[in-house]
Amino acid sequence: MKDVLLAIRGLTKTYPGVVANSDVSFDVKAGSVHALLGENGAGKSTLVKTIYGLVRPDAGSMTLAGQPYAPAEPRAARAAGVAMVFQHFSLFDALSVAENIALGMEGPPPMRDLAARITQVSRDYGLPLDPHRTVGDLSAGERQRVEIIRCLLQSPRLLIMDEPTSVLTPQEVEILFRTLRRLREEGLAILYISHKLEEIRALCEEATILRLGKVVATCDPRATSARQMAEMMVGGTLRIPTRAPSPGGETALEVQGLSASSPRLHGTSLKGVTFSVSKGEVLGIGGVAGNGQDELLLALSGEMRVAPGMVRLKGEPIGRCRPSDRRARGLLCAPEERNGHASAPDMSLIENAFLTGKVREGLARNGFVSWAGARDFAERIIKDFDVRTPGPQVAARALSGGNLQKFVIGREILQRPEVLVVNQPTWGVDAAAAAAIRQALLDLAANGAAVVVVSQDLDELMEISDRFAALNEGRLSAARPARGLTVEEIGLMLGGAHGMEVAHVH
Amino acid sequence: MVAGGLLFAALGKDPFVAIRTIFWDPLFGDFASYTRPQLLIKAGPLILIATGLSFGFRAGIWNIGAEGQYVLGAITGAAVGLAVYPSESRLIFPLMVVAGALGGFAWAMIPALLKVRFGTNEILVSLMLVYVATNLLAWAALGPLQNPEGRGFPGSRNLSQWSASANPELIAGTGMHWGVVTAFAAVIAAYVLLARHSFGFNVRLAGQAPRAAAFAGVNPSRLVVACMGLSGALAGVAGLFEVTGPAGQISIDFNVGYGFTAIIVAFLGRLHPIGILLAGLLMALTYIGGEIAQTQLGLPAAAIQMFQGMLLFFLLAMDLLVQFRLRWKARAIEVPRTVIPQASPAGEAR
Incomplete structure (x- = not known):
């Protein structure tokens, strides 16, 4: 039996209007990789920020290797042996690898010694990295290695990784996993946050699943199928859709084989996205953020231009039309980022x-x-x-x-609008306003407009959609009538590649 | 102002006299009847060019080469006029103005189209084209535009003495010429454009929130071309008015840096048309006052330039401090949160 390194008991954190964590308790054992699973907004980030000393809990306690542990700031957390690799890197492009690492350390050694140690660590853990290269020239995976090595140089006992694979290529993921397994063998505890279920099954021995700030389940991912975990994430509380499917008017918006590379670095390319929406219908598009939602919206709003026939409005090809032209024709959009x-x-x-x-x-x-x-x-x-x-x-x-x-x-x-496309219409919005927005969208559809709602909030999508489809890594599943969908089926659609085509290589 | 006074004191001059000489004497001093008209003559092109530049600067399009567009406007405008010399048609002057605008416009189109087409940096290209333009100017003054009756001296015929092309003082003793009138008109037009026209709205939007501008449907390429073209045309017109009026002829040293100073004027005026009007007048004042201080007090020219530089520096620094708050941290080790000034919510970026 492995020793418990970090024990969390009854952690609670409330923000105005939102309970981020509610009575969260679990243990992370030394020499193991522990997964923290949950949808966006389930409270994973708040939890790890609490462990790393960025957030102070309202209630609850933690112990680290038997000692009471309540870091007031990240420095205290690092001193206690907790290190964290963030999803977004904090590196200076113009500086070399060694300089970047020195900047993040308490009392860095002389540059030559540091470079030697970086080389040493990178060789020991199979993370190829030249300390003298400029960070600006590195790939996302190499940048992540800089962050990991920066953590390892401080000999941590617990390493927290926040969605480490979201920016990596499959080869880089392989390298990372090899390193993490090796660290585990050396007795390090790793808290691994992700919603890529197959990855967790391949890497982790234990998983704690959060939903709406609460621990809803724990399981051994090696013995649990991705489908079961997806169901636990989505939860049994998911309301079964009640909306009667609309009578099916004429097709208003048709998207056919929409493929486009993302205009952004690390964005997700769209791959053959195909769907259509009729007048009076609400199409819900679910999926975890970063799977092509933003790109889909850009392609529909006209900020990203695509081949003419990929987007048709009332039968007319508008793929090359600019935003104001599309507005004039009746296709309106509301992007996710309000500000x-x-x-x-x-x-x-x-x-x-x-x-x-x-x-x-x-x-x-x-x-x-x-x-x-x-x-x-x-x-x-x-x-x-x-x-x-x-x-x-x-x-x-x-x-x-x-x-x-x-x-x-x-x-x-x-x-x-004749067609309205909204991305995350109620993200970060209080419950009353969210209800008002949803009702407005339903009223709009009732008046004969076609509505596409892109959202990560499954409850919301189930409440308002006539049909439901899911985006996964830039691919859209076939749309299915929302009524009659079971929780299991939704989990499968969300998992996309994970559920139906397990053979699909990451 | 205080620092300027200290500087003058350090040079052994009475700081109060020096500052009075720079800011007071040009308007109310002994030679004010001569210097007052100079104020508008100098401020006119500065305001005209700065007004054009302010659109691009607001939208994040950096035309640094107004000096070159100014020179090209003067050359093309003068060339059109000299081509029909010595005709006396009344159409010649308007035609020259149009040619000047086109010359500046065309010169600005080079960096604009290169940016749109190949993504080059407009700052570098427009700046480098300034040096091309000054060499073109020398070539024109010594070659095709040289005065055939000039006994081999470099420089064109005197355009201000040829009635068809002259840009005279409209009201005696004020320095008011067509260029100044155009500058005032440009200020008013810019104000209306920014406040009431969708072009002005797009410019402001693109500068403040580029992604929102893309979402609203602002075509970034068209915006680059429009802003560069506008600033180029206004700079070209300014050059034409200068060559037909105060300067009088195309000469090797025709350009005196209005195009560069206008950048300062645009920022001093906070890219606002009225602000630019005032900043242009202030800048002209320090130029004239500086000249007076040079001749009367024997202050070195460099000291005057330094004073102007300090003026700008302090004004811009003040601007920055109003918008940002400096935070000092005891230990500069934590990477992401040191040294970088934090935007304070109180400072509205306007």
Whole structure:
């Protein structure tokens, strides 16, 4: 029996309006890889931030190797032997590997010694890395090695890895796993956060599954199928869809074999995405973030142009049309990022109303802006969608997330779209506002518009979708009627490659 | 101002006299009747060029080569005029203005199209084209545009003395010429464009939130071309007014750095048309005052330039400090959270 290294008892952390962690207890044993599983928003991040001293819990306690452990800041956590590799690297591109590592250390040794130690560690653990290379030239996997080696140089007892494989190529994943297995043999405890189930089955001996801030299950991933784990993540509380499928009007939006590489570094390319939505229908697209949702939205909004026939609106190819042209034709979008993408944070709500309302609301004549018209439009959005703000002249950044989201969604809905595409419409929005947004989307569909909702929130999708499909690594599953879908089937669709094509190599 | 005073004191001059000479004498001193018109003559091109530049700067498009566009505007405008010399048609001057605008526009299109097509850096290309333009200027002054009656001296015919092409002082004793009128008109037009036109809105949007601009449907390539073209055309017009008025002729040393100073003016004016108007006047004042201080107090030219530099430095530093808060940390070891100034929510970026 292995010794318990980190014991967590009754950790609770509440943020205004959200319970991030509620009475979380589990043990991480020395010499093992422990998986922390859960959907986005399940409370994994808060939990590991608590362990790393970035977040202070409201209640509960931790012990590290038998000693009480309550780090006030990351430095204290590191001193106690807890190291963490973040999902997003904090490295300086212009500096060399060794310089970057020195910057992250308490009292770094002289540069020459450090370089030698880096070479030593990288050889010992099979992580090829030249200390003198400039970080800017490294691949994502190599950058991650810099972070890992930075941790290992401080001889930690517990290594926390937050979604380490999301940016890696399959070969790099192999290298990483070999290293992690080796560290485990040396007695290190590893807390491994991921939602890639097959990876966890291949690597971990224990798994703790979080849902809505609570521990809902623990299991041995080696003895549990990916499907079972997906079900545990999604939970038994998932409501079975109740919406009657719509009578099936004419096809409004048709996407055929949409393939496009992501405009962003580390983005997910779309691979042959195909679906169609009819008038009066709500299509829900689920999936874990980073599986091509943003790219799909860019391709639909017109910010990313694709081959003409890949996107058809009412039968007409619009793949090469620009955003304002698509708006004029009746295809409106609301991106996920409210601040800076769907709206300009420093501009007033009047200006933000003009941002997309220009064409369909006739807010410009001969290029001259009708600010009076834009103000009317902004006031209408504020009134109809209950946006809490002192007035339309307020800057968008002054609004709370939920209010700005209501404004953004309301702005598009009030333009009477024929097709509306929304990405994460209720992300970070309080329950009342989320319900209002969902109802508005349903009303829009009831009035004959086609609605595509991209979301990670399965409960939400089950509540409002007529049909449901899932994005996984840039591929979209076939859409199925939401009514009658079982939790097991949803888990399978979400798992995509994991469930149905286990042979698919990562 | 205090630092400037210290500088002058360090040079052994009375700081109060020096500062009065720079800021007061040009307007109200003994030779004010001569220096006052100079104020508008110098401020005119600065304001005109800076107004054009401000659009690109707001949108994050950095045209650093206004100096070259200014020179090219002067050359093409003068060339068109000289081609029909000595005709006396009234159409010649307007035609030259259009040619000047086109010259500056075309010169700005080189970096703009290279950026759109090949993704080159407009800062470098436009800056390098300044040096090409100054060599073109020398070639024009010594070659095709040289005054055939000039006894071999470099330089063209005097355009300000040929009535068809002259850009005279419109109201005697004010320095007001067509270029100054155009500059004021440009300020008003820019104000309207920024406040009421969707082009101005797109420019502001692209500068403040590039992703929101893409989402709104702003075409980034078209924006680059429009902003570069606008600033180039205005710089070209400024050059044409200068060559037909205060300068009088195409000469080797025709350009005096208005195109570069205008960048400073644009930022001093915080890229706002009215601000640019005031900043242009202030900059012109320090130029003239600096000249007076040179001749009357014997201050070295370098000291004046340093004073102007300090003026700009402190104004911009103030701007930065209003927007950002410096945080000092005891130990600069923790990487992600040191040295980087934290944006304070109180400072609105405007």
